[in-house]
Amino acid sequence: MSGPLLRCEGVVRRFGAVMALNGVTLEVAPRERRAIIGPNGAGKTTLFNVITGELPLSAGRIEFDGRPISGLPPDAIARRGTSRSFQRTNLFSALSVRENLRLAAAAGAPGNYRLFAPPARLRSSLAVAEEVAAAVGLERRLDEPAGRLSHGEQRQLEIGVALATRPKLLLLDEPTAGMSPDETQQMARLLAGLPRAVTLLIIEHDMDVVFALADRVTVLHYGEVLVEGPPEAVRADARVYEVYLGTA
Numbered sequence: 619m620s621g622p623l624l625r626c627e628g629v630v631r632r633f634g635a636v637m638a639l640n641g642v643t644l645e646v647a648p649r650e651r652r653a654i655i656g657p658n659g660a661g662k663t664t665l666f667n668v669i670t671g672e673l674p675l676s677a678g679r680i681e682f683d684g685r686p687i688s689g690l691p692p693d694a695i696a697r698r699g700t701s702r703s704f705q706r707t708n709l710f711s712a713l714s715v716r717e718n719l720r721l722a723a724a725a726g727a728p729g730n731y732r733l734f735a736p737p738a739r740l741r742s743s744l745a746v747a748e749e750v751a752a753a754v755g756l757e758r759r760l761d762e763p764a765g766r767l768s769h770g771e772q773r774q775l776e777i778g779v780a781l782a783t784r785p786k787l788l789l790l791d792e793p794t795a796g797m798s799p800d801e802t803q804q805m806a807r808l809l810a811g812l813p814r815a816v817t818l819l820i821i822e823h824d825m826d827v828v829f830a831l832a833d834r835v836t837v838l839h840y841g842e843v844l845v846e847g848p849p850e851a852v853r854a855d856a857r858v859y860e861v862y863l864g865t866a
C-alpha cells in the first residue's frame with residue numbers, strides 16, 4: 619500500500635460547548651512511529667477515542683488502510699487491524715501471562731475473547747503468545763498469574779495483549795504514566811524494540827521517551843494541530859516550547 623495507514627481529515631469532536639477536537643488533519647504512514655503530545659485537555663485521548671470508534675465524530679472523516687472507518691463500531695474498527703492499550707488495566711489477573719496473551723491472540727480482536735478455539739488455532743495462538751511475551755520482555759514470566767506481576771510488568775503485559783491481536787496500528791495512551799524512572803526506561807526499550815511492521819501512535823508525556831522513539835511528533839493544543847514534524851524540529855519550535863515544553 620502506498621497511501622497513509624491512518625488519515626484523519628478535519629476531525630471535530632464537541633462536548634457541549636467544548637471543542638475537544640477542532641478540525642484535526644493528520645496522516646500516519648505505514649511503519650511510522652508517531653507521538654502525540656500536548657498539554658492536559660488538548661484532545662489527545664479524545665483523538666484516540668474517535669479513531670477507535672469509542673466516540674463518534676461531530677464532523678470530519680477518518681480512513682484506515684485506505685477505507686473510511688468513521689461511524690463503524692469499535693469492534694469493527696479493531697478487526698480492520700487496530701489495537702489499543704488502555705491506561706486502566708485490561709488483564710485477567712488470575713490467569714497466567716501466557717493465557718492472557720493466548721486469549722488475545724486467539725480472539726484476533728480485543729474484547730472478543732474466544733474461549734473455545736479449534737485446536738489448530740489454539741496452537742498458533744500459543745506460538746503468538748510466546749513470541750509476544752518475548753517482544754514485551756515477559757518471556758521468563760509466562761507462567762506467572764497476571765495479578766502477581768509488578769506494576770511495570772502489568773503495563774508491559776497490557777501492551778502484549780494489544781500486540782497479540784496482531785494489529786497494523788497500535789495505539790498507546792501514556793504507557794509510562796505512573797511509572798518509576800526505571801520502569802519508564804524499561805518501557806522505552808520495549809517500545810523501541812517493537813516490530814517495525816506495527817505502526818505506532820503513542821500519546822506520551824515523557825519527552826525523553828518521545829524524542830528517542832518517534833519518527834514524527836504531532837503537537838495538539840486546544841483540539842488543533844499546533845505543529846507537526848520530526849522530533850528535532852518540534853523540540854526547537856518556539857510555539858511548542860511556549861505552550862508545552864516550557865511547562866513540562
Ligand SMILES: Nc1ncnc2c1ncn2[C@@H]1O[C@H](COP(=O)(O)OP(=O)(O)O)[C@@H](O)[C@H]1O
Pocket residue numbers: 633636637638656657658659660661662663664665
Ligand atoms: N467524555 C467527555 N465528556 C465531556 N468532556 C470531555 C469528555 N472527554 C473529554 N472531554 C473534554 O475534552 C477536552 C479534551 O480532553 P482529552 O481528550 O481527555 O485531553 P488530553 O487527553 O489531551 O488530556 C477536555 O476539555 C476534556 O474536559
Ligand SMILES: [Mg+2]
Pocket residue numbers: 662663664
Ligand atoms: Mg489523555
